[in-house]
Amino acid sequence: xRINLKSSMHVTDKGLxxxxxxxxxxEKIKWLIRNSTFKPGDKLSSIRAFSRExxxxxxxxxxxxxxxxxxxxxxxxxxxxxxxxxxxxxxxLIPKEIEVPENVEEFSPYDMTVEVYKNLDEENIIQLSLSxxxxxxxxxxxxxxxxxxxIRTSKDGGIGYEEIQGNKLLRNEIAxxxxxxxxxxxxxxIVTTQGCIEALQFCLMAVTNPGDAVAIExxxxxxxxxxxxxxxxxxxxxxxxxxxxxxxxxxxxxxxxIKACLFTPNFNNPLxxxxxxxxxxELVELLAQHEIPLIEDDVFGECYFGTxxxxxxKSFDKxxxxxxCSSISKTxxxxxxxxxxxxxxxxxxxLQIKTTHSLASPxxxxxxxxxxxxxxxxxxxxxxxxxxxxxxxxxxxxAIRKYFPTNTQISNPGGGCFLWIxxxxxxxxxxxxxxxxxxxxxIAPGNMITGENCFSNYIRIGFGxxxxxxxxxxxxxxxQLITEMIADTQ
Numbered sequence: 001x002r003i004n005l006k007s008s009m010h011v012t013d014k015g016l017x018x019x020x021x022x023x024x025x026x027e028k029i030k031w032l033i034r035n036s037t038f039k040p041g042d043k044l045s046s047i048r049a050f051s052r053e054x055x056x057x058x059x060x061x062x063x064x065x066x067x068x069x070x071x072x073x074x075x076x077x078x079x080x081x082x083x084x085x086x087x088x089x090x091x092x093l094i095p096k097e098i099e100v101p102e103n104v105e106e107f108s109p110y111d112m113t114v115e116v117y118k119n120l121d122e123e124n125i126i127q128l129s130l131s132x133x134x135x136x137x138x139x140x141x142x143x144x145x146x147x148x149x150x151i152r153t154s155k156d157g158g159i160g161y162e163e164i165q166g167n168k169l170l171r172n173e174i175a176x177x178x179x180x181x182x183x184x185x186x187x188x189x190i191v192t193t194q195g196c197i198e199a200l201q202f203c204l205m206a207v208t209n210p211g212d213a214v215a216i217e218x219x220x221x222x223x224x225x226x227x228x229x230x231x232x233x234x235x236x237x238x239x240x241x242x243x244x245x246x247x248x249x250x251x252x253x254x255x256x257x258i259k260a261c262l263f264t265p266n267f268n269n270p271l272x273x274x275x276x277x278x279x280x281x282e283l284v285e286l287l288a289q290h291e292i293p294l295i296e297d298d299v300f301g302e303c304y305f306g307t308x309x310x311x312x313x314k315s316f317d318k319x320x321x322x323x324x325c326s327s328i329s330k331t332x333x334x335x336x337x338x339x340x341x342x343x344x345x346x347x348x349x350x351l352q353i354k355t356t357h358s359l360a361s362p363x364x365x366x367x368x369x370x371x372x373x374x375x376x377x378x379x380x381x382x383x384x385x386x387x388x389x390x391x392x393x394x395x396x397x398x399a400i401r402k403y404f405p406t407n408t409q410i411s412n413p414g415g416g417c418f419l420w421i422x423x424x425x426x427x428x429x430x431x432x433x434x435x436x437x438x439x440x441x442x443i444a445p446g447n448m449i450t451g452e453n454c455f456s457n458y459i460r461i462g463f464g465x466x467x468x469x470x471x472x473x474x475x476x477x478x479x480q481l482i483t484e485m486i487a488d489t490q
Contacts, residue, residue: 021056021057021060022060022061022063022064022067022307025054025056025060025061025064026063026064026067026068029044029064029068029073029074030068030073033073033074033084038084039084040084040085041083041084042083042084043080043081043082043083044065044074044081044082044083044084046081046082047061047062047065047082063307065082066307067305067306067307069082072085072394072397072412073085124440125437125440125441125442126440126441126442126470126471126474127442127462127465128441128442128443128444128461128462128474128475128478129442129443129444129460129461129462130417130462130464131269131270131330131416131417131418131460131462131464132329132330132334132417132462132464133330133331133385133388133389133417133464134464134465134466136465136466137384137385137388137389137464137466138332138333138381138385139332139377139381142372142377142381143332143333143368143372146368146371146372146375146377147364147365147368149371150364150367150368150370150371151364151367154363154367158363158364158367159363160363161359161360161363162192162360162361162362162363162366162367163360164351164354164355164359164360165188165190165191165192165351166190166191166192166193166340166361166366167192167361167363167366167367167370168187168370169367169370169371169374170192170338170340170366170367170369170370170373171187171188171190171192171340171370172187172370172374173370173373173374174187174190174340174373175187175189175190176373177373177378178342180309181298181301181309181310181311181312181314181315182311182312182314182315182316183312183314183315183342185342189342189344189347190340190341190342191340191341191342191343191347191350191351191354192338192339192340192361192366193325193327193339193340193341193354193358193361194337194338194339194358194361194362195327195329195337195338195339196297196299196325196326196327196329196339197223197227197339198339198358199325199326199327199339199340199341200224200227200262200295200297200325200341201227201231202341202343202350202353202354202357203293203295203323203325203341203343203346203350204227204228204231204233204260204262204295205231205353206323206343206346206349206350206353207259207260207293207295207323207346207349208231208233208259208260209259210231210232210233211232211233211234212233212234212259212260213233213234213235213236213257213258213259214228214233214234214235214236214258214259214260214261214262215236215237215238215251215254215258215260215261215262215263216228216235216236216237216238216261216262216263217237217238217240217245217246217263217264217268217271218237218238218239218240218450218452219240219270219271219420219446219449219450219452219455219458220237220240220264220268220269220450221264221269221270221449221450222448222449222450222451224262224297225450225451226451228262236254236257236258238250238251238254238261238263240268240271240273241273242271242272242273242411242420243273243274244273244275244276244279245263245265245268245273245274245275245276245279246263246275246283248279248282248283248286251283251286252286255286255290255292258292259292260292260293260294260295261287261292261293261294261295262294262295262297263283263294263295263296263297263313264296264297264298264299264300265280265283265296265298265310265312265313266298266300266301266304266310266312266415267300267301267303267304267413267414267415267416269300269416269418269449270418270420270446270449270450270458270460271411271413271420272411272412272413272414272415272416272418272419272420273413274304274310274413274414274415275313277310277311280311280312280313280315280316281316283313284313284316284317284318284321284322285316287321288317288318288319288321291319291321292321293321293322293323293346294313294321294322294323295323295325296312296313296314296322296323296324296325297325297326298312298314298324298325298326299325299326299327299329299330300330300415300416300417301326301415302330302331302382302386303330303331303385303386303389303415303416303417304386304414304415305386305389305390305393305413305414305415306414306415310415312324314342317344319344319345320344320345320346321344321345322344323341323342323343323344323346323350324341324342324343324344325339325340325341325342326339326340326341327339327340328369330417331382331385332369332372332378332381333365333369336362336365336366336368336369337362337365338361338365338366338369386415388466389415389416389417389463389464391467392463392464392465392466392467393413393419393463395463395467396419396461396463396467396471396475397410397412397419399467399471399472399475399476400419400421400461400475400479403475403476403478403479403480404421404423404475404478404479404482405423405424405479405482405483405486407424408421408422408423408424408482409421409422410422417462417463417464418460418461418462418463418464419460419461419462419463420446420458420460421458421459421460421461422457422458423457423458423459423482424457424482424485424486424489425457426457426485426486426489426490427457427482427485427486428456428457428485429443429445429446429447429448429455429456429457429458429459430445430447430448430456431485432445432459432478432481432482432485433445435481435485436477436478436481439474439477439478439481440474441474441477441478443459443460443461443478444459444460444461444462445458445459446458446459446460
């Protein structure tokens with residue numbers, strides 16, 4: 001089937017940048033597929049033909065097609081061309097979680113969390129519960145060599161305290177890499193921490209007092225909910241769309257009651273949603289009007305599947321009210337505990353809190369990561385990691401659609417390490433967990449992940465491990481268990 005986009009795209013100006021054209025092309029084809037203008041099985045124009053028809057470069061068309069394939073909209077068939085895949089509107093998109101749940105019973109995930117995350121190194125268990133890449137995808141040998149070099153060249157062998165603000169080389173490298181997400185920083189604006197959760201904790205403590213209310217996404221990650229509550233703060237839950245992120249209209253209605261917001265704009269856990277840039281800019285401007293700080297958790301920001309790293313809310317910050325937090329836990333070395341924050345106008349307060357709580361970050365691991373960044377090894381590693389995760393996301397999704405009941409609904413993230421899956425209403429994911437663990441398969445129940453019973457028929461499945469026959473078999477077994485549980489309720 002031929003596609004004519006000239007009338008709506010206006011892409012014949014040769015002076016326009018390739019990236020702008022490719023984004024326009026990608027978004028228009030997505031829209032046509034979602035609205036069933038192009039149906040499953042329809043053939044798209046070849047790359048060369050489309051380039052000729054639209055007067056744009058072959059590279060531009062190839063980039064758009066390649067990303068659409070990674071996202072699951074189209075598929076390449078050998079010696080045939082590109083075709084529209086199964087209609088995602090019905091089979092590959094979770095329902096909009098935009099309504100505010102009423103009278104939702106709170107759920108304490110602690111006991112289940114201990115159960116799910118215990119003995120993670122058991123070799124006879126298929127781990128589908130984690131939201132991180134497998135260690136086999138991480139550059140262990142290169143990191144080991146880099147650590148040896150960092151310790152050898154350190155003036156104290158890595159046994160002394162780092163300066164309070166953090167390793168200078170690491171902060172310089174973080175500032176340099178911030179250009180990828182729209183940052184324009186110096187090392188003096190960055191504070192290192194022991195992972196992202198500590199960065200979030202320091203930022204929360206810097207902008208709130210016990211009893212204050214903090215807005216978060218729902219569904220959201222239980223560790224963030226617990227962190228907020230442990231600091232004596234209250235939670236205001238903002239309904240979150242699986243594609244566009246927090247409902248800004250609802251957020252606006254709650255602003256008089258909110259002291260701060262803590263959001264994950266890029267690949268929220270567990271939805272995998274990524275806020276469009278226009279929404280990020282609108283969010284930052286809205287909060288700036290009311291002088292409300294935004295704590296931005298960007299721990300998954302580098303795990304994108306497309307060709308362009310999504311921007312951050314921090315890149316739109318003009319008043320220093322966005323406190324950016326991230327780490328290498330999802331990309332490089334979770335055990336190193338290397339994180340950081342960019343607290344804007346609150347940096348002195350964050351430094352005071354760090355001095356009280358931890359004084360200094362671990363020297364050897366932070367120096368190692370700074371040197372790893374500096375040697376140029378990071379970019380190559382991240383390109384390989386993103387390619388692996390994108391492929392694995394597609395493979396896991398295909399297996400789930402193949403083996404799970406037909407009424408299963410599954411997210412389609414553009415990044416991250418996990419899928420958010422809605423099962424039949426009669427399924428209790430805690431009971432499913434017990435049945436699965438008897439088969440040596442470990443999943444993450446939805447109410448454990450979110451801390452809310454209204455998500456008891458959801459599960460989160462991590463796709464961080466390379467897809468193997470054993471993994472496919474485990475998903476097939478999981479699908480059989482779900483089918484049997486549905487039958488038992490009828």
